[in-house]
Amino acid sequence: MVAFDDLMAFQRETEALAQVMGRLGWDQETMMPKGAAQQRADEMGALESVLHARRTDSRVGDWLAAVDEGALDDVGRAQIRHIRRSHARAVRLPDTLSAQLARVTSRAQGIWAEARAADDVAHFLPVLTEVVRLKREEAAALADGRDLYDALLDDYEPGATAEGIGAMFDRMRPRLVDLRERIMGSARTPAALSGNFPAEGQMVLAREVASHFGYDWRHGRLDRSVHPFTSGSGTDVRITTRVDTAEPLGCLYSTLHEVGHGAYEQGIDPAFRLTPLGQGVSMGVHESQSRIYENQLGRSRAFCGWLFGRMGEVFGQAGAGDADAFYAAVNRVHSGHIRTEADEVHYNLHIMLRFDLERELIAGRLEVADLEEAWNARFAADFGVAVDRPANGVLQDVHWSVGLFGYFPTYTLGNVYAGCLYTALRAAVPSLDNDLARGHAEPATAWLRDHVQRHGGLSEPAATIERACGFAPHEGPLLDYLDAKFGALYDL
Structure with a gap:
């Protein structure tokens, strides 16, 4: 056990340093002075060099070889599985490449924010x-003869392949398109919310909603950023949101989305902190938490009834005439440009667009110079409307600027997982609708914490969902949920 103990002590220090790097990223998006961008890029590059050196340290390989896995329990074997996978990936990457990626993506993030604000694609394309x-x-460097995109995808969803995800998307797309077309042909046309919703009130209500969904303020905070995100794990998990005084749902549901991520990280077994098991097992499972909080729970008729009342109390009006109109507005289906504001019917089509484009970019079949044209053509074909400006098109997402290629498909994987979890949750918590109608999602969070969140990285992603639900994950429950919900809303 000496080798295992030495390896885990070394790993805890590595995990702690990674948390420090994450905090630098949080600061960059929330509080860092604009003029500090180049220095921060150098800081991130230097720290990434330290982390890469630790991840490729020859002692890690020696310790792994010396560990007797037969003498370990399930937790110990899971720790070794993660460390072995991470070490194998790290040793394939040159130190100079890791540091350069950290520096360039840190700088690119600031350039992306400037380009997005100015609708200036040309400013962003070089970086x-x-x-x-x-x-x-x-x-x-990572592929070792495999598909290049799969090598990147493995960072976010171990075991998944572009071929498998593409096949699932091909099964999903016809039902999604058919549902969208039937909705667009419906005589029902719910109105969007209208009115002015001051930023201070939005943030007050966002914090209240976060509390009702179990976010632990002793170990977290809520700030504002250009693109909402979650940072950290264990006892320091921070979330951000955005505010538009004409559109309060963006703030509230972005907050709920990030609360799902934050609650997952906060809910992991404390014994796993600063180890490979002390964070979400994959981005698909992570997204299952954010999407079920945001959609199946947060956009339910029951919770919308409570939220309608609180909107009236906080703002003096809710932007809709009654609770039914409010519920319809929250779930209104329309071909908008922005992924993070997309309804549940269109959302996965946004992901499929990005998945296809980034696969082409990594394969070299599409060059960055042609990306905007490819995006606009695909968007018009998929959504039936033209992109009106770059900030509503190719510049809308932060992901590519920070190098997150392979990340986008995990959003739809998360939706698929959430569909499965919601089926199991409703069976396990029969009081769910009554709880949500009172604004209380704590019983749902308690079930998710017990069945998903507390386990962290103990099992592989698909096995985590299968253990929670009692059946292997597949797209059927999500598509059935969408058909039932929007069929009722639009009288299909």
Whole structure:
């Protein structure tokens, strides 16, 4: 056990340093002075060099070889599985490439924010070209003869492949398109919310909603950023949201989405902190938590009834005439440009667009110079409307600027997992609708914490969902849920 103990002590220090790097990223998006961008890029590059050196340290390989896995319990074997996988990936990457990626993506993030604000694609394309070049190099170093995109995808959803995800998307797309077309042909046309909703009130209500869904303020905080995100794990888990005084749902549901991520990290067994098991097992499972909080729970008729009342109390009006109109507005289906504001019917079509484009970019079949044109053509074909400006098109997401290629498909995987979990949750918590009608999601969070969140990285992603639900994950429950919900809303 000496080798195992030495390995875990070393790993805890590595995990702690990774948390520090995450905090630097949080600060960059929330509080860092604009003029500090270049220095922060150098800081991130230097810290990434330290982390890469630790992850490739020859002692890690020696300890792994010396560990007697037969003498370990399930937790110990899971720790070794994660460390072995991480070490195998790290040793394939040159230190200079890891540091360069950290520096370039840190700088690219600031350039992306400037370009998005100015609707200036040309300002962003040169640094994005650098990022894509480096990610292609990374994929080639990691692939070991496999598909380049799969090598990147493995960072976010171990065991998943582009071929498997693509096949699932092909099964989903016809039902999603058919549902969308039937909705668009319906005589029902719910109105969007209207009115002015001051930022202070939105943040007050966002914090209240977060509390009702179990977010632990002793170990977290809520701030504002250009693109909402969650950072950290264990006892320091931070979330952000955004505010538009004409559109309060963006703030509230972005907050709920991030609360799902934050509650997952806060809910992991404390014994796993600063170990490979002390964080979400994959981004697909992570998204299952954020999406079930945001959609199946937060956009339910029961919770919307409670939220309608609180909107009236906080703002003096809710932007809709009654609770039914409010519920319809929250779930209104329309071909909008922005992924994070998309309804549940269109959302996965947004993901499929990005998945296909980034696969082409990594494979070299699409170049960055042609990306905007490809995006706009695909969007018009999929959504039936033209992209009106770059901030509503190719510049809308932060992901590519920070090198997150392979991340996007996990959003739809998360929706699929959430569909499965919701089926199991409703069977296990018969009081769910009554709880949500009172604004209380704590019983739902308690079930999710017990069945998913507390386990962290103990099992592989699909096994985590199967254990929670009692059946292997598949897209059927999600598609059935969407058909039932929007069929009722639009009288289909």
